[in-house]
Amino acid sequence: MTLRIGMIGPGGMGRAHIERIHSVISGGRVVGVSDVNADNARAVAEQIGGTAFDSSTDLINSPDIDAIMITSHGPAHEPDVIAAIEAGKYVFCEKPLAPTAEACVRIMEAEQKAGRKLVTVGFMRRFDASYREMKQIIDDGEIGEPLMVNCAHRNPTVPEFYTWDMAINDTAIHEIDTMRWLLGEEFVSARVDKPKKTSLRFEHLQDPLVLILYTESGVRVSDEVFVNCQYGYDIQCEVVAETGAVRLSDQELVQRADKLGRRNRLTMDHNQRFGGAFVTEVQEWITAVTEDRHTGSSSWDGYAAAVVCDAGVQALTADGEVPISMMDKPALYA
Incomplete structure (x- = not known):
């Protein structure tokens, strides 16, 4: 059986998913698309030999579509998901x-x-092999209880439309979800520290910044967000525990040695760094849907990330820590 997927919002991320589904991943095919830009929908449909639907509603309700993939702009997600x-x-x-x-x-x-x-929800770092190995080490208790986590999320540059709050909602959200999953507990407070600003930023940005989060058990998570670091796409994570520590290795493409020394060539964007995670994530989703079961992060995880992001954005202008309070988890997600 080939899962017939309908995609809403086939922009850059959507097209990348289509390429993976049609060339690397098995068991599924994007057969229909819809987009607020009708010309884009028609162009993508022509490329894949599929159907361009007049609206997302028509796509969702079509009997020729088995499952839905939403890659549109975040504010447009809610009505289509529902x-x-x-x-x-x-x-x-x-x-x-x-x-x-x-x-x-x-x-x-x-x-x-x-x-x-x-x-x-497309939190792809849960599917990255290195993060999964870190979680296995933590869950097996090999290094005792985690005490603190130091993360860094560095981008070469960001476009001018990137706003201050996007450092939390668009960038740090990855660490927020990954740390909840890695540590297996929720956050209870957020604070933002503001170091000296890089001169290589747009004037409206505080860059870098450091998001400080504490979990229910007291684990301190530090997430450095530096979106104009210039040199590469550099994702770092180290968990310091009672009897040891575990960290992501350098994510170089190659290592070069010559008369100038030994050095690495770093990845430059999320597709290079997490390409394998994207493939695993979508492959596991297609397989699960074909077997009529859920996989990956849930709506609860999307909600929890949103609550923490709200606190993080508030902390951008607050003096001190901002408490994080979440509703009781519904039984469906227990």
Whole structure:
């Protein structure tokens, strides 16, 4: 059986997923698309030999579509995710699930009414081999209880439309979800430290910044967000525990040695660094949907990330720590 996927919002991320699904991943094919830009939808449909639907509603309700993939702009996610749930179709939604915690709650309410988990949120780092190995070491208790985690998320540059709050909502959200998953607990407070600003930034940005989070058990997570570091796409993570530490290795493409010394060539964007994770993530989703089961992160994870992001954005201008409070987890996600 080939899973017939309908994609909403086939922009850069969507096209990258189509390429993976059609060339690397097995068991699925994108057979229909819709987009607010009708010309783009028609162009993508022609490239893949599929159908360009007039609206996302038409795509979701089509009997020729088995499952939905949403790669549109975040603020547009909520109505399409809920429509897919009401149609009884599994949906893969790129992060964020929705731009506010309240919108995520409405999505969870729709799922609870449906009585089953249908939504997978695209937090791809959970599928990265190195992060998965780190989690296995932590879960096996090989280094004792985690005490603190030091992360860094560095981009070469960002475009001028990148705003201060996007450092939390668009960038740090990856570490927020990954640390919840890695440590197996929720965050209770957020603070933002503001180091000296790089001169190689747009004037409206505080860059770099450091998001400080504490978990329920007291683990301190530090996430340095530096989106104009110039030299590469550099993702770092070290978990310091009671009897040892575990960290991501350098993510170089090659290592070069010559008369100038030994040095690495770093990845330059998320597709280079996490290309394998994207493939694993979508492959596992297609396999699970074909077997009529949920996999990956849930709507609850999307909600939890939104709550922490809200606190992080508030902490950008607050003096001191901002408390994080979440609703009780519904039984569906327990």
